[in-house]
Amino acid sequence: MKKEKKANKFNLKENLKYAVVRQWDLQLMVLPAIIVLxxxxxxPMPGIIxxxxxxxxxxxxxxxxxxxxxxxxxILTDIFVHRSLFNSVGLSLFRMALLFPAPIIxxxxxxxxxxxxxxxxxxTVSYYPYFVSWAVVCAVVPxxxxxxxxxxxxxxxxxxxxxxxxxxxSEANMFWGITLMxxxxxxxxxxxxxxxxxxxxxxxxxYEAAIIDGASRFQRIRLITIPSIAGTISLLFILQxxxxxxxxxxxxxxxxxxxxASRSMILQSYTYDVGLLDGRFSYAAAVGLLTSITGMILLxxxxxxxxxxxxxxxxx
Numbered sequence: 309m310k311k312e313k314k315a316n317k318f319n320l321k322e323n324l325k326y327a328v329v330r331q332w333d334l335q336l337m338v339l340p341a342i343i344v345l346x347x348x349x350x351x352p353m354p355g356i357i358x359x360x361x362x363x364x365x366x367x368x369x370x371x372x373x374x375x376x377x378x379x380x381x382x383i384l385t386d387i388f389v390h391r392s393l394f395n396s397v398g399l400s401l402f403r404m405a406l407l408f409p410a411p412i413i414x415x416x417x418x419x420x421x422x423x424x425x426x427x428x429x430x431x432t433v434s435y436y437p438y439f440v441s442w443a444v445v446c447a448v449v450p451x452x453x454x455x456x457x458x459x460x461x462x463x464x465x466x467x468x469x470x471x472x473x474x475x476x477x478s479e480a481n482m483f484w485g486i487t488l489m490x491x492x493x494x495x496x497x498x499x500x501x502x503x504x505x506x507x508x509x510x511x512x513x514x515y516e517a518a519i520i521d522g523a524s525r526f527q528r529i530r531l532i533t534i535p536s537i538a539g540t541i542s543l544l545f546i547l548q549x550x551x552x553x554x555x556x557x558x559x560x561x562x563x564x565x566x567x568x569a570s571r572s573m574i575l576q577s578y579t580y581d582v583g584l585l586d587g588r589f590s591y592a593a594a595v596g597l598l599t600s601i602t603g604m605i606l607l608x609x610x611x612x613x614x615x616x617x618x619x620x621x622x623x624x
Contacts, residue, residue, distance in 0.1 A: 359593040379594035392578040400552040410496050415503035434497025442558035478567040487559050506537040542614050549610035
């Protein structure tokens with residue numbers, strides 16, 4: 309048994325070495341991305357130490373006074389952290405319940421369109437908004453929702469849903485709905501591409517056999533398509549869980565204002581305000597570190613749950 313393990317380990321090393329040498333040109337193309345990752349992702353990691361210090365520019369990262377868990381204890385009593393955490397988790401739960409299934413449903417619908425030209429047209433229309441930056445989107449939203457010239461209020465008044473124009477961005481209770489609708493409009497088409505790619509890899513003979521057996525379209529979707537892409541759904545669901553306490557910083561920061569702050573402030577935007585605007589670098593680092601650790605725990609937990617409840621292996 310030990311000899312077999314050693315032989316398998318040796319073969320794995322040899323195959324990996326052979327693959328690297330044989331694909332040297334492809335490996336070289338990946339090298340710039342690896343360098344960028346090391347510089348911008350791993351290079352700044354020693355700076356995490358300021359979460360345990362009272363950081364000042366004069367003393368620097370390693371010369372600042374050590375305060376231990378002082379900033380982490382402050383987080384427990386910070387009402388703004390509690391509010392930001394509530395908004396981040398609340399938005400993420402709605403995102404998982406409403407937005408996560410949407411690209412799956414859209415991909416299934418695209419797969420049922422028989423005309424290739426029509427399917428390509430709808431795919432292009434659906435994922436085009438993804439390439440419009442959040443800065444542009446958030447710049448036009450106040451114009452769209454304006455009480456005087458916005459088409460949203462005009463449309464809602466025309467169909468009789470409202471009698472008077474509503475200042476949507478001034479209403480805190482509407483901010484979550486605005487965020488979710490913008491994310492759905494902007495990301496559904498591009499996210500569906502992953503599922504469309506997974507569906508395209510399904511053996512078409514399964515569908516042909518199901519048609520011969522008299523299976524309807526809905527039965528083919530339920531019994532063939534969905535089980536075949538369940539692995540892809542599981543992986544993306546795990547990644548979604550890991551970001552449950554995160555959020556969409558762009559929308560929160562650019563559309564947030566004092567009127568809707570009770571619903572627009574999330575952990576990312578609060579960390580930005582505390583760190584860069586208020587100059588409390590150590591406290592912001594502590595909030596960010598705690599958020600990252602929690603995200604990692606959720607990632608591991610989600611992966612464990614998926615592996616236990618399904619037949620799929622998860623991320624690792």
